[in-house]
Amino acid sequence: MVLENVIVAGVTVFALALTVIAAAAYRRTGERSLLMLAAAFALFLAKGVALSLGLLLRLLFVPDLFVLSSAFDVAILALFFVYTLRR
């Protein structure tokens, strides 16, 4: 079973879609909160791309995967945290 391939593809696709939607919404409304949301989704996209490359090019071992994935999660959560505090 190679479930990790489906999951990583899913992360990448949904993150790309959400980044585009959030960026388009910011462009339409100019609301700064949407900019932060787009940035967070862009980080998800970067995570998806990094995990995809790491998986397909066999650059990642499970411990590295944990560190990389968690690092992105921390950055994303930090953005949400800042966004929440500013509201």
Next chain:
Amino acid sequence: MPRAMRLRLEDASVLLAGLLAALLLLASFAPSGVGKGVDVDDDTIDDDLEAETARAVVAVAVPAPFPNQIVVTSRSVGAEVDDAFDLTFEDGRFDLAYFREAGTETAAVGYRLEFRDLVEWRNGEEVGDAVDVRELLRRGTVRVNATRSISLDGENVTTFQIREVTGLFGVDLHVAERFAKWTPTLVLSPMEVKMDIFIEGYPFVAADTDLALEIRVRVLDGYDVSEAHPSRDVQEGYSGVDEREIVVSAGELATFFAWAETATVDGAERPVAVTDLRFEPEEGEWSLAFVYPQGQRIVHDPKLGVVSQAFEEIVTRPKEPTLTPDPFLFSLSLVVLAILVLAAVSLRRRRR
């Protein structure tokens, strides 16, 4: 359709997303391929295990240019404490020694194996004159030929052919650095030396007799000798044929001499009888005999090996799970999900 019964697009999207997430979550709890190896070379051995348990082997026939002796040294690689075993053939004797720690000079356990006589038997009684195999395999009359070949799964195998001048009795030894698919039904283990015994053209004097190959095993004081049926390899699933073995052990450390319970006699597989293992106090040796049905060409396959503690340590240590890239599945997932996302966004826009 009544309005209450219509499913809104948003509800459908939420339901679909929820269903997808639930499926992925459930699938992640299923036994997965993550952490489990593959067997690309189709030798029934996990490829990761095969790589981790490969041994460094030096196998040579000496002295040049007319070798009549064999020296094999096999050392584990990558264990916390690497072990080693030596197998030598000289003057008609096979000596197997296991060293718990590679590099030490004193073997932890081992034995000496000799083929003694070939003799016709009828109901356990000798018929005619015996052929002294030990004498045939002694230095002056034996030649050793070493060849290197590639197994069915691409592994390096060294084969030694021990032949004596009459052509009556011969032995092949096969040594591998890794698990190697030698035949469609036989995988060589790096912890063993596979032996093929050939008996051709024995001059039988009677038609109703069997042929006994008398064997001697000598061990140092303090080692334990026992029989096992079936062999450890059979019990642990490393052998696909019925086997018995003699185990020479010192505590938890062990070496063995194992043999298949059948032999090929004139092209047909026939059962091999084995006499009881006995200690001969006058000679200080253990004795047994393989008893083959009468035939002009007899091929039997025993093996000499060690229970490698390094192998056990490598096999039982916790495995780090691995990731399995599948470019096709990844690409397919990308495309399918992208279509779903675009379709959802498009439908959403049209509804607006």
